[in-house]
Every structure is written in C-alpha cells, then in structure tokens.
Amino acid sequence: MRYCLLTVLAVLAGLTGGAGEEFVIAEDGDSPYVIVYPAEAPPVVETAVDDLQHHLEQMTGARLPIQTDEEPLPERAILLGNNRFLDELGVEPEWDRLGDEGYHIQTAEPHLAIVGGPVRGTAYGVYGLLDDHWGCRWLTPEVSHVPERERLELPDIDETVVPPLMYRESFWVEASDPMWNLRNRLNGAWITSPQEEHGGGFYYDGVHTFYPYVPPEEYFDEHPEYYSLIDGERQWEHAQLCLTNDDVLEIVIEQVRQRFEAVPDADVVSVSQNDWRNPCQCEPCQAIAEEEGSEAGPLLHFVNQVADAVRDDYPDRYVGTLAYQYTRTPPENIVPRDNVAIRLCSIECCFSHTLEECDAGQNEAFAEDIRGWQELTDNLFIWDYTTNFAHYHQPHPNLRSLRPNIQFFEEHDVRGVFEQGNYNSTGHGEMAPLRNYVLARFLWDPERDYETALNEFLDLYYGDAAPHVREYIEFTHDRAEEGNHHFYFNRPPPTDEYFRGNFVEQAHAVFDEAEAAVEDAPEYMERVRILRLPVLYVEISQALEAGPEHVDAPRIREAIDAFFALVDEHGIDLINEHTPMNEFRERCMQSAVYQAAN
Ligand SMILES: [Zn+2]
Numbered sequence: 001m002r003y004c005l006l007t008v009l010a011v012l013a014g015l016t017g018g019a020g021e022e023f024v025i026a027e028d029g030d031s032p033y034v035i036v037y038p039a040e041a042p043p044v045v046e047t048a049v050d051d052l053q054h055h056l057e058q059m060t061g062a063r064l065p066i067q068t069d070e071e072p073l074p075e076r077a078i079l080l081g082n083n084r085f086l087d088e089l090g091v092e093p094e095w096d097r098l099g100d101e102g103y104h105i106q107t108a109e110p111h112l113a114i115v116g117g118p119v120r121g122t123a124y125g126v127y128g129l130l131d132d133h134w135g136c137r138w139l140t141p142e143v144s145h146v147p148e149r150e151r152l153e154l155p156d157i158d159e160t161v162v163p164p165l166m167y168r169e170s171f172w173v174e175a176s177d178p179m180w181n182l183r184n185r186l187n188g189a190w191i192t193s194p195q196e197e198h199g200g201g202f203y204y205d206g207v208h209t210f211y212p213y214v215p216p217e218e219y220f221d222e223h224p225e226y227y228s229l230i231d232g233e234r235q236w237e238h239a240q241l242c243l244t245n246d247d248v249l250e251i252v253i254e255q256v257r258q259r260f261e262a263v264p265d266a267d268v269v270s271v272s273q274n275d276w277r278n279p280c281q282c283e284p285c286q287a288i289a290e291e292e293g294s295e296a297g298p299l300l301h302f303v304n305q306v307a308d309a310v311r312d313d314y315p316d317r318y319v320g321t322l323a324y325q326y327t328r329t330p331p332e333n334i335v336p337r338d339n340v341a342i343r344l345c346s347i348e349c350c351f352s353h354t355l356e357e358c359d360a361g362q363n364e365a366f367a368e369d370i371r372g373w374q375e376l377t378d379n380l381f382i383w384d385y386t387t388n389f390a391h392y393h394q395p396h397p398n399l400r401s402l403r404p405n406i407q408f409f410e411e412h413d414v415r416g417v418f419e420q421g422n423y424n425s426t427g428h429g430e431m432a433p434l435r436n437y438v439l440a441r442f443l444w445d446p447e448r449d450y451e452t453a454l455n456e457f458l459d460l461y462y463g464d465a466a467p468h469v470r471e472y473i474e475f476t477h478d479r480a481e482e483g484n485h486h487f488y489f490n491r492p493p494p495t496d497e498y499f500r501g502n503f504v505e506q507a508h509a510v511f512d513e514a515e516a517a518v519e520d521a522p523e524y525m526e527r528v529r530i531l532r533l534p535v536l537y538v539e540i541s542q543a544l545e546a547g548p549e550h551v552d553a554p555r556i557r558e559a560i561d562a563f564f565a566l567v568d569e570h571g572i573d574l575i576n577e578h579t580p581m582n583e584f585r586e587r588c589m590q591s592a593v594y595q596a597a598n
C-alpha cells in the first residue's frame with residue numbers, strides 16, 4: 001500500500017499568467033508584492049517567511065514587506081500557509097492528500113499561494129518554489145547558489161507535491177545543519193536536532209537497545225535466563241536477550257513506555273538487537289525460529305507483544321525493530337503489527353553495483369528479503385550504507401547506485417530511508433559534500449535525474465575544476481564497472497586489486513589538471529585540494545604494505561606529508577569509523593618507508 005505519491009498535477013499551465021506583467025514578482029530591485037502569512041502560524045512557517053524574504057532579496061535586490069492575514073489582502077500577495085484569504089481566491093488544497101509534508105502551490109492572479117500540510121508542508125512549498133522553479137540550490141550548509149535576477153517572473157502554477165518517502169535522512173557530518181535539511185526537504189533528526197522553528201523531524205529513537213533496556217550489569221547475576229542461551233550456557237557477553245522470557249518482555253515494555261514519555265517527539269522507539277550475533281538458543285526461542293525459518297521470528301513475536309502493550313497509550317507512534325544480519329530474512333508466518341516499524345539493513349550489499357545489477361549474490365539476496373518484508377508490512381524503512389566505514393578517506397565508487405537504489409526502495413513501498421555515511425567525525429570523508437547533496441536530491445524525489453544532480457553540484461561547487469572532478473568520478477566508476485569490482489560497507493582495502501596498476505598515477509594527473517583550472521580562485525581551490533586526500537591514502541597504504549625497498553621512498557614521504565597537511569588544515573579526526581587519525585599518523589611516521597626517506 002502506498003502512503004503517498006509524489007505528484008505534480010499541473011505545472012506550467014500558462015506561460016506568464018495571461019496579462020504577463022502580473023506575474024513579475026520583482027524587477028530592477030523593486031517588487032509590488034507583500035508576503036502574507038497566518039497570524040496563528042507555527043514557528044516553521046515564520047522561518048519559511050523570513051527565509052523567502054531573504055532569498056528574494058538576494059535574488060532580486062527587493063526586500064518584500066511581511067504581514068499577517070489579520071490585515072487586509074494587499075494588491076499583490078505571496079500567501080503562505082492556511083490563511084483566511086484562500087477561499088476568496090479559489091485556492092483549494094486537497095488537505096487529505098497533503099499529509100504532514102505535502103504542499104500545494106497555486107497562482108491566483110495576481111497572487112501566489114503556497115499552502116502545505118501542518119507539519120512542514122508550507123515550508124517545503126517555499127523551498128519547492130525557490131528550488132524547482134527559481135533555481136536556488138543549497139549545496140552544503142556553507143555554500144548556496146541563489147541566482148540573481150533583474151526580473152523575476154512566475155509562470156502560472158497549480159501543483160501539488162507530496163514526497164514518496166515520509167522519512168529522509170542523510171547521516172553525514174556534512175548534513176548536520178537543521179536549516180540545510182529544511183531547505184533540502186530532509187526530515188531526519190539524528191545528525192541534527194531540528195527544533196520547532198525547523199518544523200521538527202522524523203525521530204527514530206535508539207538502535208541496538210537490548211542492553212540499554214535490560215543491562216546485564218543490573219540483571220545477569222540474578223537472572224542469567226534473561227540472556228542468550230549459547231552452547232548450553234546463559235551468556236551476556238556478545239549475546240542477546242532471551243525473547244521468550246516473560247520478565248524480559250515486561251522490562252522492555254516498561255522501558256519503551258519510558259522512552260515514549262521521555263522523548264515526546266519520538267515517532268519510533270526502537271526495540272532492537274545488539275550489534276552482533278548470538279541469538280538465544282533456548283528451546284522456546286528456537287521453536288519459533290524454526291517454524292518461521294528465520295531469527296526474525298522470535299524477534300517479531302517479542303516486538304509484536306511490546307507493540308500491543310503500548311498501542312493504546314501511544315497511538316500514531318511506532319515500536320521499531322531491525323531486520324539486520326541474522327534477523328534480516330522475513331519470517332514465514334508472523335506478521336508485524338501495524339504499529340511496528342521494520343528497519344531493513346543493507347549492510348551485506350555491494351554498492352558499486354545497484355541492488356538489481358550485482359552478480360556477487362548479496363544484492364540478489366537482499367532484494368529477495370525486501371520483497372518478503374514488503375508483503376508483510378506497510379511500515380518498511382531502510383538503513384543504507386553510503387561509504388566505506390573501514391576507510392573513510394578512500395575512493396568509494398557508489399555514486400551511480402544511489403539513485404537506482406532509492407528508486408528500488410520506493411518501488412518496494414519503503415516509507416523511509418536512512419543513508420549512513422561518515423557521521424561521527426569532523427567530516428571531510430571522501431566526496432562528502434557531493435554525496436550529501438545528491439542523496440538529498442534523490443531522497444526528496446527519486447525521479448530526479450542523476451546527471452543533472454551531479455553536474456549542477458560540480459559546476460556550482462568546483463567552478464572551472466568541475467570537468468576534471470567529473471573526469472575523476474567517471475574514471476573511478478568506469479574502473480569499478482569494467483573490472484566488475486564489488487564495493488561493500490567495509491571493503492575493499494586500499495591495497496585491493498582495484499587500486500593497483502595506474503590508479504594512483506591517473507588520479508593524481510586528473511587532480512593536477514583540476515587544481516590548475518582553479519589556481520586563481522582560492523575558494524574553489526580549497527574545495528578541490530581536499531579531493532586528493534583519498535588518492536594519497538591509497539598511495540600511502542600501498543607503500544606501507546610494500547616496504548621501502550619496493551617504492552620510491554622520497555615520493556611516499558612527500559605523499560605522507562601532503563596527506564597530513566590536508567588532515568591538519570581541515571582538522572580531520574578519524575581515519576575510519578572507530579580509529580583516530582593519529583593512529584594512522586603514528587603508523588606512517590614510524591614506517592620504514594618514511595624513515596628510509598629521511
Ligand atoms: Zn530464549
């Protein structure tokens with residue numbers, strides 16, 4: 001069952017709104033328009049009002065006055081939100097269809113109305129106008145593109161837009177700005193904490209919550225039976241909970257209630273396995289697992305009971321769980337309750353190929369599981385992986401798969417996608433700003449064109465170096481395709497076959513050209529120089545493995561110095577998800593290769 005569909009009903013019905021001049025919003029730094037919003041507007045609408053005024057001023061030089069709908073309708077108005085003039089202007093949004101986040105933009109000559117669902121809809125409408133119709137782009141939290149216009153026109157518009165995904169989160173450090181998320185119409189709440197003025201977000205509370213809810217240090221000594229039976233013995237280290245124990249169920253229900261109370265904004269409270277394996281092997285747990293053909297059986301049997309217990313007190317909220325690693329395969333008989341949210345994780349997949357195109361087997365198996373879950377639940381969410389977590393600063397040619405995979409999720413009735421990347425560092429992961437941008441584009445609208453999203457970012461962010469950055473992206477992706485190389489969430493390492501031969505040499509050559517193209521543009525230069533970090537990482541890693549007698553030691557010493565110069569310049573703190581950069585620095589500095597060049 002579809003929650004909603006992105007639908008553009010009728011765009012560009014006319015060219016200039018009949019008489020033409022009426023829909024000139026601003027010209028030569030002047031505008032006859034006034035921004036009008038409801039006197040009772042929520043804070044996010046006020047944010048959008050100010051941001052619209054700000055962007056229009058940047059675009060045209062005209063600063064539009066702002067007033068509430070308590071005042072009389074001005075001669076020409078840009079009307080935001082559910083205001084008292086809608087009826088008389090014949091603006092009739094289909095409120096039911098809009099949901100929380102959909103919006104309706106309609107010209108009612110000579111006025112323009114932007115009306116949206118009660119949560120973030122009206123704000124998204126403002127950004128839809130600025131983005132889809134007037135070409136504004138919010139590339140990163142720091143870098144925006146706001147086109148300047150002598151004359152800003154507006155064609156006749158009558159469109160209703162509803163996002164196909166109700167939850168859209170890019171979990172990259174580069175996304176940790178609530179205004180950037182709002183402008184790009186993302187609503188995740190993990191990487192940032194959106195406040196009321198940002199319209200809040202879709203908040204998923206917790207993950208791997210078994211032990212936070214039932215801490216072994218509190219319970220194991222007296223109640224080892226709460227934990228996994230493994231090889232005939234109750235264990236807690238790297239174990240899970242016994243999911244057929246009634247006391248465990250009661251404790252978890254109480255914990256979930258407490259979370260719902262403690263985090264009133266939580267849309268989902270997670271009841272999910274620890275981040276390792278070892279499910280309980282006791283007889284009742286295994287009886288369910290066998291009958292269901294999956295360890296998702298005992299898990300769902302348990303989570304369904306939690307969901308039943310809290311349903312009445314917390315309607316419209318979900319108990320979430322993971323379909324992850326050993327629980328990824330859907331059960332054969334048990335159906336999740338309708339207040340259970342399933343978060344299916346793609347951690348085993350290859351990402352240089354799309355879910356439908358890889359011949360290594362894992363993607364096919366995942367696709368099979370998604371079809372299974374699709375049949376069982378209307379509340380399917382995805383946890384997806386968009387970098388190499390063992391090598392944050394290494395080329396990871398997955399860009400061509402991002403959009404087809406998001407489309408694949410949407411086609412399988414997925415309601416929300418969480419794109420995990422380099423999330424826990426000071427940022428600057430491989431191609432991070434680009435990745436974050438294109439993810440935002442596709443999460444809002446999976447139909448958006450990949451080439452368009454890629455090229456607009458490259459042109460606007462890298463200036464004259466854009467063609468060369470593009471060449472590097474093509475080079476790394478073609479190489480993966482032509483050699484049928486598979487890229488997973490934590491492999492290959494930089495010493496892999498893929499990076500051998502001419503990889504380093506060719507990549508450096510492309511970046512030499514890229515830097516030359518912007519040598520007189522320091523702003524672009526800074527963004528281009530950091531792109532070389534992953535190539536240096538590969539070069540250094542291979543040399544460390546090979547040893548001093550097999551490499552040009554002075555060259556490698558130079559590469560190491562260049563690598564850490566960039567690291568220090570940008571304050572990069574992690575070399576991978578769990579390892580401080582300084583450990584890698586020590587390794588490099590103490591290496592025989594580095595010392596040999598002394
Ligand atoms: Zn058990």
Ligand SMILES: [Zn+2]
Nearest residue numbers: 350353358486
């Ligand atoms: Zn593959």
